[in-house]
Amino acid sequence: MPISDPCFTSFTQSINSYALPERFTFPFYYEPHPLCELAASQLQRHLTSQTDWQHNFGVEQDVIVGSNEKAIGKMFGVLLVQHSSGEIGYLSAFSGKVADSNHLPGFVPPVFDMLEEDGFFKTELAEITEINATIKLQQANPQLVELTTTLQTEIKSSQDQLEAQRQVMIEGRKSRKEQRSTADNKAQDGTQESQIALEQLIIQLSKESIKEKNTLRDLKIFWDENVNNIQHQLDRLNTELSQLKTTRKNLSNALQKKLFQQYKFLNTHGIEKDLNDIFKDTPNHIPPAGSGECAAPKLLQYAFAHELTPLALAEFWWGVAPKSEIRQHKKFYASCQSKCQPILGHMLEGIEMDENPLLINPAEGKDIEIIYEDEFMLIVNKPADFLSVPGKNIQDSVYTRIQQRYPNATGGLIVHRLDMATSGLMVLGLTKKAHKRLQKQFINRTVEKRYTALIDGVLTQNEGMITLPLRGDLYDRPRQLVCFEHGKPAETTYQVLKRNGERTKVHLYPKTGRTHQLRVHCAHHLGLNMPIMGDDLYGKKADRLHLHAGYLSLTHPMTKEPMEFNVEAEF
Structure with a gap:
């Protein structure tokens, strides 16, 4: 049935x-x-x-x-x-x-169903929408723009005139000081005439000082009244706007809470x-x-x-x-x-x-291959599916393994990171000075890095550049988004090595080091539009992510000797 x-x-x-x-x-x-x-x-x-x-x-x-x-x-x-x-x-x-x-x-x-015709959501949303329209209308009020501009102009004019009067007073004080000094010298002869002249000069100079102070006071009163009058008109309009925005916020919060109460979920x-x-x-x-x-x-x-x-x-x-x-x-x-x-x-x-x-440690049973080692630094070949640093649930990582091997190392060890899924070359600093100098090379982008990737599709162009800005997906970490408004600049150059059936092997040269940069630049439709093979976030899961950091060129932190390392990908 x-x-x-x-x-x-x-x-x-x-x-x-x-x-x-x-x-x-x-x-x-x-x-x-x-x-x-x-x-x-x-x-x-x-x-x-x-x-x-x-x-x-x-x-x-x-x-x-x-x-x-x-x-x-x-x-x-x-x-x-x-x-x-x-x-x-x-x-x-x-x-x-x-x-x-x-x-x-x-x-x-x-x-x-928030879209139900007779439901509360549409009714209450309409009220908020009406307030929105009023706010936009108020914000577009020519008087608001005019008063804002006028206020800025008046404040600037008041500042300029008051400063000009202060300079007049400074020069006046300087001139009066010189006049008093000259008169004092003349009065040294002790004659009655010179004493009378000095007293009259002091009275005159005092009047000039008072006049200048009164001019500054009158200017302050004039401009304060002017600015306050405009500010009062502007405050009245802004208060109305602020009240509307507060009402909108309160209504929105209440509607949101009420809406969330309607979404009720059962379990077994x-x-x-x-x-x-x-x-x-x-x-x-x-x-x-x-x-x-x-x-x-x-x-x-x-x-x-x-x-x-x-x-x-x-x-x-x-x-x-x-x-x-x-x-x-x-x-x-x-x-x-x-x-x-x-x-x-x-x-x-x-x-x-x-x-x-x-929650499962993917590094279980895997070893880290040491490519280069001295008393200052290490170059290791990290296996795929191996954390660079301890994670939220798994502690096993390149950092913990190297820390166990070098318990007396004074450096911070990890100079840069690779995604857990990515294999390849990593640099570690064993002393504080070496670690700091190696980090500086990465920050200044003087380190040359080259990755090898196998992408899912046939790439027709032999080479090119991808410049898609990236930011984290706030709602679905650790995914990254292409965002031209808030994203950080990211640049990747690519070069085709080999086309094999429905796959293309490429070299990737990241100029920047954003999270998941190479994976997103390959998979995004504005990039290569072809995910890296085995990319479980941006493509399709396979035995592993076919991305390998195979080449590094840098300067030894202590000897300044140029160094190159090259380890071929195993896919």
């Missing part, structure tokens, strides 16, 4: 040959279960063939057709579930809105928590914008509310990539950290999950 649940989708082919997941997916780092891949493939066919609604993903017949500004890609999710009847199927969801709607046939509904124990409760113990205490709108929490909420047993989860991107993020069409991605981790932490409480690979 067919299942009547409108969101439960049965597989269109037999799944008897597939083994069910033993544990639920660890959502923040995973390889999709084969049944999730099958469900995603079935959903993707539906996205291509359905005609119930229209949304410009920038996709035509499963292929990206361009970066049309109106095209908006979206994250979709599939949740493998078991119905109470025993049938295995899946639920589908999308993050945010699609086709300007929260509700589409066959997809689970939002946890809370039937315990329900809203966003305010879930995020109260996080560092910021406040849920980021869009919390609860991602596909994963929507899917789990529907499953728990309808007594469907969650078995496995997978999320994939469909459509053109956003301008700043790296998202590839049809590729699977982990759930985001800042918005989803607290929510899923609550929702998945008590569910047996796959082990968190981020």
Whole structure:
């Protein structure tokens, strides 16, 4: 008998040959279960063939057709579930809105529909929007601009005139001092006439001094009245603006809190928590914008509310990539950290999950090869999947291994870092002076570095330069974003070594050393648009990240001797 649940989708082919997941997916780092891949493939066919609604993903017949500004890609999710009847199927969801709607046939509904016509959100948002419009109108008031400009001009004029009068007084005092000195000398003859002349001069000079002081006082009074009058008019307008902004802030905070209260999430124990409760113990205490709108929490909420047993989860991107993020069409991605981790932490409480690979020491059983060693410095060849410095959960690293080997080293050891996934040459300073001098070479960019990478695709250009500014993704660390507004400058030169089938081997020369610079510059659609093989953050996971820091050229910190090191990549 067919299942009547409108969101439960049965597989269109037999799944008897597939083994069910033993544990639920660890959502923040995973390889999709084969049944999730099958469900995603079935959903993707539906996205291509359905005609119930229209949304410009920038996709035509499963292929990206361009970066049309109106095209908006979206994250979709599939949740493998078991119905109470025993049938295995899946639920589908999308993050945010699609086709300007929260509700589409066959997809689970939002946890809370803020777009409901008669809902409080639209009504209260309209009030805030009206205040916004008033604020913009007030800010554009010509009188506000005119008064601000006039005030600055008047203050400058008052400062100039008062300073000019002070200079007059300084010169006056100097002149009067000289006149008194001359008169005093003449009065030394003791004649009555010279004494009378001195007394008259003192009276005259005193009057001049008083007059100059009175002029300064009158100028201060004049300009204070002038400036205060303009300031009063300006304060009146700014007070109105400030009151409007305070009202807007209070209404926004109240609406936000009220909105977060509507997003209530269940878990396997039937315990329900809203966003305010879930995020109260996080560092910021406040849920980021869009919390609860991602596909994963929507899917789990529907499953728990309808007594469907969650078995496995997978999320994939469909459509053109956003301008700043790296998202590839049809590729699977982990759930985001800042918005989803607290929510899923609550929702998945008590569910047996796959082990968190981020807690497993990937350096176990690996050794660090020492390429060069003297009493001042080391050059080592770091293996792939080996931390440069101790991490939050794993202490084993190049730093701890070298510290154990050289317990009496006085330097800070680590001069620069490589990503955990990247293999290759690292420089370490064993003494304070050597460490400081080596660091200075890296800061001044006098060290030559060359990386070798295998990228996923055929690069037609033989060489070129990428200059995409980078910043951290505040909502999904440690990912990096391309950001032309707030990003730090980043420059990479590349040179093709070999094309082999669907892969290209390249040399990469980073002028700057931003976090994940080479990985983002390769993967981003404004860069090479081809991720490095094995890049589990910006591409597709493999046996390892095919990125190797193979060449270093620097100066010995003590002898000033030029040094070169070259270790070929093992891929």
